[in-house]
Amino acid sequence: MQALEADLTASRGSSVALGFFDGVHLGHQAVIRAAAEDAAQNGCSTAVFTFQLPLNSTMKGGRLQSEAEKHRVMAQLGVEHCMEPPFEDVCGFSPEEFVEKILHRGFKARAVFCGDNFTFGKKAAGNVEMLRELCAPLGIRVQVVPMATYEGQLVSSTRIRAALAGGDIPAVNAMLGRPYRIDFAVRHGKGLGRTLGFPTINQIYPTGFAEPKYGIYITRVKVNGQWYAGATGFGTRPTVNTTGEGATCETFIPDFSGQLYGEEPELEFYEYIAPSRKFDTLEELTACVNDAAAKAKAYFAARG
Structure with a gap:
């Protein structure tokens, strides 16, 4: 898996999975696999957009994995290219700027994949519906991937952290899928x-x-x-x-x-x-x- 460079994807375009992906749990894996399957069907590159947070940031809770582990698991899922800027470099983008600069110009995206709770842009102003509206004129398909469940409840990084803190390792491993x-x-x-x-x-x-x-x-x-x-x-x-x-x-x-x-x-x-x-x-x-x-x-x- 490589850092994204324009010339790597310009000729083929990309199917892009969107998210922070801490833990790369079952729900994250579903989003990435959907992008990888679409890329294979349409001759595109499989790509991920995520971002880096300082370790002392509380915005997403305590980390579940190192960056090396995160990249290792994503590569196993077929990710070829990853754009992972520091959060402060992109948090000021408006939803329109995110779609134009990151998805359209950066990835040459043909399709993007996310969960139904995905937000983007300054102060999380953009949601899935706005993503569809902004991507449509650019010919970018948007696919929302159903969230994974475990024992009847949604899988989330927050839920995995709680299971880890409680010593419930079988539940942690089940929700991580490894x-x-x-x-x-x-x-x-x-x-x-x-x-x-x-x-x-x-x-x-x-x-x-x-x-x-x-x-x-x-x-x-x-x-x-x-x-x-x-x-x-x-x-x-x-x-x-x-x-x-x-x-x-x-x-x-x-x-x-x-x-x-x-x-x-x-x-x-x-x-x-x-x-x-x-x-x-x-x-x-x-x-x-x-x-x-x-x-x-x-x-x-x-x-x-």
């Missing part, structure tokens, strides 16, 4: 786990990301192209935290030995198995970690 995943760089910790016999990789959630519920999770980690079962603790490490440190995401990988400092392994969450708690002894902490690792290995062994 396992919830982080790919943050591994940092140096205090090395206590190694001392106790369960060395961990330490990945810190950046400011602005939605966080899971504090507790212990069954996870798996991709290292050098291979997946390993893992036991992940997310929280403030109440047994050993004596300085008021913030939350950490630490994963014990029982079948892997080696150091991953500075690397960005993919960590996928599958089940919440226990809340965070303060143990009376380090021996109890060690037993808890080893038990979680055994449950993780059994979980994946049962699923092949």
Whole structure:
């Protein structure tokens, strides 16, 4: 997937999916797939218009994925080109300017695809009906894609954040259409786990990301192209935290030995198995970690 350049799409035109696409959940995937199918049928490029927000922005809530993960999933869905300007660069466009500058001139759009709650232009002045009115004279088709549902309710990034905060990982994964995943760089910790016999990789959630519920999770980690079962603790490490440190995401990988400092392994969450708690002894902490690792290995062994 490439950043959009005029000469890449000028000859064929584009079928364009529109949205912020945080999480690229089932509803987002439906919009992107509709654009990809249309592009294939009409000899166009599959493209996405989205935008970047500062991590400290609260406009869309805590992030569900990194930009790299967002682009990886979109590329898997067939997106060839992506225009993703900073929000401040486009938020002042009127609806008319958005259609003319972005869709018509930028993408050479032949068709655009969005959900029925899509808004655009300065102060979200444009809605789907206005999009149809502005696109029609330019020969741009507008297709509204039905919103996806899960357990009878609409799938949304807000709903996924709430499930994540509640530790309902199966619901999170069902609405995402894939396992919830982080790919943050591994940092140096205090090395206590190694001392106790369960060395961990330490990945810190950046400011602005939605966080899971504090507790212990069954996870798996991709290292050098291979997946390993893992036991992940997310929280403030109440047994050993004596300085008021913030939350950490630490994963014990029982079948892997080696150091991953500075690397960005993919960590996928599958089940919440226990809340965070303060143990009376380090021996109890060690037993808890080893038990979680055994449950993780059994979980994946049962699923092949």
